[in-house]
Amino acid sequence: MMLRDIKKKAKIRVDKGAFLLGVLDATETLQENQICCCVSDPCNPSSRKSFSRRIVFPAIGYRDIPSECSGGDLGGDYFTVIYDERLIPPKVYEPMNYEARKPKMVANVTMEDIQTFFVKYILSDKLGMIANAHLAKADFFEIGALHGQCKRLAQLHSDAVDFPKTGNSPEFPAELCVSKFPDFMEKTDKPSYESQKVLDDARKLKRAYDADIREFMNQFGIMTEIEVTSGYIVNTITKVDIKKPHDITKSLMDASIPINRHYRKLFEQEFYIEESTIILPEVRNRMEAKAYACITCHIIHLN
Numbered sequence: 001m002m003l004r005d006i007k008k009k010a011k012i013r014v015d016k017g018a019f020l021l022g023v024l025d026a027t028e029t030l031q032e033n034q035i036c037c038c039v040s041d042p043c044n045p046s047s048r049k050s051f052s053r054r055i056v057f058p059a060i061g062y063r064d065i066p067s068e069c070s071g072g073d074l075g076g077d078y079f080t081v082i083y084d085e086r087l088i089p090p091k092v093y094e095p096m097n098y099e100a101r102k103p104k105m106v107a108n109v110t111m112e113d114i115q116t117f118f119v120k121y122i123l124s125d126k127l128g129m130i131a132n133a134h135l136a137k138a139d140f141f142e143i144g145a146l147h148g149q150c151k152r153l154a155q156l157h158s159d160a161v162d163f164p165k166t167g168n169s170p171e172f173p174a175e176l177c178v179s180k181f182p183d184f185m186e187k188t189d190k191p192s193y194e195s196q197k198v199l200d201d202a203r204k205l206k207r208a209y210d211a212d213i214r215e216f217m218n219q220f221g222i223m224t225e226i227e228v229t230s231g232y233i234v235n236t237i238t239k240v241d242i243k244k245p246h247d248i249t250k251s252l253m254d255a256s257i258p259i260n261r262h263y264r265k266l267f268e269q270e271f272y273i274e275e276s277t278i279i280l281p282e283v284r285n286r287m288e289a290k291a292y293a294c295i296t297c298h299i300i301h302l303n
Helices: 002-009 111-124 127-140 148-166 198-220 225-230 245-271 282-302
Strands: 017-024 054-057 078-082
Touching: 111 148, 127 148, 198 225, 198 245
Parallel strands: 017 054
Antiparallel strands: 017 078
């Protein structure tokens, strides 16, 4: 469970930031476009009243703030709050209108209605198709998600998410269909093209690393990658001419050094001064090391 969360849901720790549950200001103290979030501990513990690890949104205004944040609401949604000036975007775009269509109403719901809706949902669910189209279009167009087609797909995606609640299935127009997918999406049964953006660079580097590690594991009969990185070899399928477990571990770790050195060099290229092998100031490397340590320790602490 913990490893799955690290792989799928790991978040970058931000010192001047928080991940908070959104609640409504029932007192109507906050005005439009105001929020309440305590970012420092009060001197007197009694000063902290009702809300702990919460962000309070106003009940007054033309449009609620949560809906402007990717169509959120106050039904259990969490919000990321960052007050580090270096991470504040230089430009703020107009929020999209995520207002759901009016749900279809039935006076008396029968078992037949439930069965009909279930079949309709299975046959008409287009959420995955829309999400894939948005990802492919955002990669294809130079301006990414700001392109008109991507904005239309974002609205359709919102409608598809609300489909189980409203009963309204979004129509997926033919002009928004994808003819070619970026290669990092690995749609082997569809036409593809070589992406020139960062997702494809990351995929290629990861694929090369996986191939080298897999070859190394097959050579020595090691079952898992964690055994290679940790040096703790549970068992080797391939017969090794070394009897002592300590010697086997040392031999395998020595053999893995060239792989680690090669990919560490590729990783550190980002921190080299252009057209040289001189690395950028030490402080940048320390900041990155601290970030990785914070992520790892924070995930372990949460679990």
